[in-house]
Amino acid sequence: MGKSALNDEALEILNTIARADILVGIPSYNNEKTIGHVAEAIKLGLAKYYPTAKAVLFNSDGGSDDQTRMVFERIARTNSYDTFFIKEPQFPLKTVSSQYIGIPGKGSAFKAIFEAAQMLGVKACAVLDSDLRSITPEWIQLLLEPVLAKGYGYVCPFYRRYKYDGTITNSIAYPFTRALYGRRVRQPIGGDFGFSGKLLKLYLNQDAWDTDVTRFGIDIWMTTTAIVNGFKICQSFMGAKIHDVKDPGADLGPMFIQVVGTIFSLMSTYGSHWQKVVGSRPTAILGFQSETAPKPLNVNVSRMITKFTEGISSHKSSYQQIFSEQVFTKLMEVAEMSGDNIDFPKTLWAKVVFDYAVFYQTAQDHQRVLQSLIPLYYGFISSFVHETENLDDYQAEEIIEELCQIYEDSKPYLIEQWQQNKS
Amino acid sequence: MKKKKILSIDDEENIRLLLSCELEDEGYEVISLGNPLQAMKMIEDEQPDIIILDIKMPQLSGIELLKMIRDKYYDLPVILLSAYSTFKRDVAAMASDYYVVKSADLNELKKLIKKIFKTHL
Numbered sequence: 001m002g003k004s005a006l007n008d009e010a011l012e013i014l015n016t017i018a019r020a021d022i023l024v025g026i027p028s029y030n031n032e033k034t035i036g037h038v039a040e041a042i043k044l045g046l047a048k049y050y051p052t053a054k055a056v057l058f059n060s061d062g063g064s065d066d067q068t069r070m071v072f073e074r075i076a077r078t079n080s081y082d083t084f085f086i087k088e089p090q091f092p093l094k095t096v097s098s099q100y101i102g103i104p105g106k107g108s109a110f111k112a113i114f115e116a117a118q119m120l121g122v123k124a125c126a127v128l129d130s131d132l133r134s135i136t137p138e139w140i141q142l143l144l145e146p147v148l149a150k151g152y153g154y155v156c157p158f159y160r161r162y163k164y165d166g167t168i169t170n171s172i173a174y175p176f177t178r179a180l181y182g183r184r185v186r187q188p189i190g191g192d193f194g195f196s197g198k199l200l201k202l203y204l205n206q207d208a209w210d211t212d213v214t215r216f217g218i219d220i221w222m223t224t225t226a227i228v229n230g231f232k233i234c235q236s237f238m239g240a241k242i243h244d245v246k247d248p249g250a251d252l253g254p255m256f257i258q259v260v261g262t263i264f265s266l267m268s269t270y271g272s273h274w275q276k277v278v279g280s281r282p283t284a285i286l287g288f289q290s291e292t293a294p295k296p297l298n299v300n301v302s303r304m305i306t307k308f309t310e311g312i313s314s315h316k317s318s319y320q321q322i323f324s325e326q327v328f329t330k331l332m333e334v335a336e337m338s339g340d341n342i343d344f345p346k347t348l349w350a351k352v353v354f355d356y357a358v359f360y361q362t363a364q365d366h367q368r369v370l371q372s373l374i375p376l377y378y379g380f381i382s383s384f385v386h387e388t389e390n391l392d393d394y395q396a397e398e399i400i401e402e403l404c405q406i407y408e409d410s411k412p413y414l415i416e417q418w419q420q421n422k423s
Numbered sequence: 424m425k426k427k428k429i430l431s432i433d434d435e436e437n438i439r440l441l442l443s444c445e446l447e448d449e450g451y452e453v454i455s456l457g458n459p460l461q462a463m464k465m466i467e468d469e470q471p472d473i474i475i476l477d478i479k480m481p482q483l484s485g486i487e488l489l490k491m492i493r494d495k496y497y498d499l500p501v502i503l504l505s506a507y508s509t510f511k512r513d514v515a516a517m518a519s520d521y522y523v524v525k526s527a528d529l530n531e532l533k534k535l536i537k538k539i540f541k542t543h544l
Binding site for chain 1 (some may be wrong): 473490493494497498500511512513514515517518519537538539541542543
């Protein structure tokens with residue numbers, strides 16, 4: 001487990017609390033505008049659905065230089081139950097806001113949350129992003145109840161998202177994880193999860209806390225670890241996810257590298273597992289399903305196409321090294337034809353990802369390798385936007401399903417490349 | 424080798440007959456049920472390897488039944504059948520292994536059944 005992510009102040013408070021049934025954690029970094037709403041929803045949800053439980057709300061902060069922690073503490077400690085027609089819980093909610101110790105990042109924040117939950121011996125734990133705007137008190141029940149009442153080990157969120165929100169999920173994290181490990185978890189990096197005390201213990205015992213897992217890799221690492229270790233998984237329907245969305249053509253570089261790097265690294269850890277997996281199985285979706293309209297997001301396609309074409313010329317020699325001749329030739333054809341209406345075939349994209357996954361295993365400079373994949377990702381996303389521009393979110397979902405099938409059907413190619421690389 | 428058992432749940436008798444004939448020809452044991460309200464009991468008694476489930480049934484919709492099945496049987500394969508492709512818009516349908524639009528040509532369904540039996544997690 002390594003060095004603790006909890007500081008002395010947090011340890012002292014947790015020692016005073018001693019035991020709890022439930023812990024809900026919020027990682028944060030400069031989220032003063034949104035954390036109050038998240039903390040309020042959690043506080044109300046805990047009182048409404050778990051009025052007799054001993055509950056702890058834990059804010060794990062990365063050293064915010066704004067008012068994040070103050071806002072959290074003020075909201076979490078305000079008695080607002082009556083305003084929302086909710087009875088005060090039997091045991092007053094305990095709140096902790098603490099700056100975690102370790103590499104700055106979401107994973108380190110989660111580690112502190114996990115350690116706190118383990119110290120308190122909780123039965124169930126949930127984590128929720130601090131930039132959520134669509135969270136309601138019901139989300140708490142949706143993430144915790146499958147663990148507490150139905151024996152699930154891991155609960156993933158199932159959101160309605162705008163067709164261009166979550167492009168890393170849609171193009172790699174979901175289809176690749178599904179093809180590798182055989183479980184269809186639609187939001188494997190959804191950010192909001194519930195899990196059992198048993199899974200929590202497993203997470204803390206893993207030797208991964210000094211990798212990209214400490215940053216944005218944490219979500220995919222949690223999901224993959226739960227799947228591979230045979231925990232019973234479900235998805236809870238949370239409605240629409242409204243949060244601080246980003247244009248996929250901007251700012252996603254570090255997240256892309258950390259998420260994809262973690263997926264590739266885990267392939268080595270679980271190589272003997274995923275090579276035996278054929279096909280995929282669905283995952284139950286719990287919760288009341290209603291029509292919700294996610295917030296549209298503007299996408300700058302021309303910027304992505306420019307990044308794609310610039311990347312093709314600057315990384316051409318790397319691509320020749322990474323790809324088979326067939327994949328390289330096809331990629332160059334796509335690049336030559338890429339105007340505003342780029343057509344990046346899904347079968348080619350799956351092979352691009354597979355070839356990268358294999359090359360990554362023996363590469364010296366992982367960061368550089370992943371950096372060179374980003375332009376191709378922009379190329380594929382531009383093509384996806386072009387293909388789906390006149391489709392609604394449901395129809396776009398069918399295109400993603402088609403991509404998933406292609407990943408699954410192309411898996412023998414991955415296994416062949418993987419085994420050749422190992423021999 | 425023991426035959427794989429398929430439970431077909433559909434309120435239309437002609438569909439049940441069609442599925443039985445065609446799938447028995449493929450070497451499966453097929454049991455049929457017209458009333459979805461009896462499904463949970465039948466699953467418990469018969470322990471099928473796959474369920475083929477109609478969506479639009481008067482007593483209980485296939486989607487509702489799917490939720491009940493998933494709640495009790497974590498990994499039991501279910502294929503949804505419907506005459507209307509619009510059911511794909513119901514996210515609950517994603518908890519099935521596959522969904523197929525009803526047609527007299529059962530090749531797609533047969534392929535998916537084979538695929539499920541080949542699936543190894």
